[in-house]
Amino acid sequence: MPLPLLVLSNGHGEDLIALRVVQALRQRRPERAVLVLPLVGEGRAFAAAAAAGQLQLVGPRSPLPSGGFSNQSLGGLGQDLLAGLAQLSWHQWRWVRAWGRSGAPLLAVGDLLPLLLAWASGAAYGFIGTPKSDFTWASAPPTGWGASPLADRYHACKGSEWDPWEWALMGHRRCRIVAVRDRFTARGLRRHGIAALAPGNPMLDGLEPQPSPPAWLSRRQRLLLLPGSREPESRRNAARLLGVLEAWEPACPTTLLLASAARPDPHEWDQLLRRHGLQEGVLTPELEACGAIATWHRGELQVLLGPERFQQWAGWAEVGLATAGTATEQLAGLGVPVLSLPGPGPQFKAGFARRQSRLLGGAVQPCHTPRELAERLRTLLASPALRQTLGRIGRRRMGTAGGSQRLAVLLEQRLLA
Structure with a gap:
């Protein structure tokens, strides 16, 4: 039997990318055992695949208050440390070191932390660098959001958003493959002697646009609201996004699709939507056929609530309203322009x-307030040409699907042979 593969990932988006790659690898080599150690959270993205026997969840893991975003603020770091971040990291370090003594290879998915652990194992490893792109410093900042001249100059001097200590780990003789999210970033790394590749974006795999919406829905304007997957931040951000209803009233029949990441509580949404003057409606068979579990209305506006309906509803949307990470990028990759509204975090x-x-070239436009969001929403809905232009930019920046299969082939050839 071939040696097993250990996959390290450190975040919700990284987990989804790792899952796509593991599934592609198992399709090609079902005899290959794959073990996954999520460094952040409990690895819920892998639960179904683990239950189906496609992979095995292993090692020490625990949810953290920041959801893996302790690098965004000192407060988040402090909360994570109080919740046992240092002890968790130490146990994960020891676990990976023990794995390395078996001589079996590793695949790190994310940024510095999984890359460092893979190097520390002493075994051969590969790296999929997911969060960093040179577009984030080489592209102009969104209007009204200020510049970051010091950070931009620092990255420009290096010619890469990745840092010298990361180059060293990527260029180590035991690192057999380095894959990043776009060709622009790969070129920056190759200037520093890193044989980086950009084989495609696994985020877009399995996200083929659904058929056209039902006839009754195609005659309406369609918005998709994505509050994110991390609680309680998701609920807070959903309330902020719905603040747009205070400053915006659709001029024609409009459906707002609320695609929640988990099974939502309709009662909680009912309380929130009633504050904005919406009344609960009757759930008809045609609404249930779309995956809705509850509906509300106000004038020309209809709101549908659907659990885990992102994949079905994403391709139906004309504009997205989002405070999400991975889902927002996926929506932009489908050619849907997005308006975002940042909050307190984490x-x-x-x-x-x-x-x-900046990463998505303006295909996602951040807004400071719900009122600004309402103004930009009116502009986008009134201009199909602008929506198409932003959609083309989003598709170009996110790249092509099929990255999971191409990565699986490269892993076989360079790491698992």
Whole structure:
């Protein structure tokens, strides 16, 4: 039997990318055992695949208050330390070191932490660098959000957003493959002697646009609201996004699709939506066929609530309203322009929103207030040409699907042979 592969990932988006790659690898080599150690959280993204026998969750893991975004603020770091971050990291370090003594390879997915652990194992490893892109410093910041001249100059001097200590780990003789999210970033690393590749974006795999919306829905304007997956931040950000209803009244029939990441409590949404003058409606068979579990209305506006309906509803949307990370990028990759509204965090703060907008070339536009969000929403809905332009930018920045299969082939050839 071939040696097993250990996968390290450190975040919700990284977990989804790792899962896509593992599934592609197992399709090609079902005899290969794959073990996954999520460094942040409990690895819920892997639960279904683990239950199906595609992989095995292993090692010490625990949820953290910041959701893995302790680098966004000192407060988040302090909360994580109080929750046992140092002890968890130490146990994970020891676990990976023990794995390395077996001689079996590792795949690190994320940024410095999984890359450092893979190097420390003493075994051969590969690296998929997911969060960093040179577009985030080489692109202009969104209008009204200020510049970051010191950080931009620092990255420009290096010619890469990745740092010298990360180059050293990527260029180590035991690192057999380095894959990053876009060709622009790969070129920056190759100037420093790193044989980086950009084989495609696994975020877009399995996210093929659904068929056209039902006839009754295609005759309406369609918005998709993505509050994120981390609680309680998701609930707070959903309330902020719905503040747009105070400053905006649709002029024609409009449906707002609330795609929650988990099974939502309709009662909580009912309380929130009633504050904005919406009344609960009757759930008809056609609404249930779309995956809705509750509906509200106010004038020309209809709101549908659907659990885990992102993949079905994303391709139906004309504009997204979002405070999410991975889902926002996926929506932009489908060609849907997005308006975002950063909050207090721990994830979707002003710095995160500005960085996301630069990464996606303005296909995501951050707003300071619900009123500004309402104004930009009116502009986008009134201009199909502008929506198409922003959609093309988002698709170009996110790249092509099929990255998981190409990465699986490269891993076989360079790391697992």
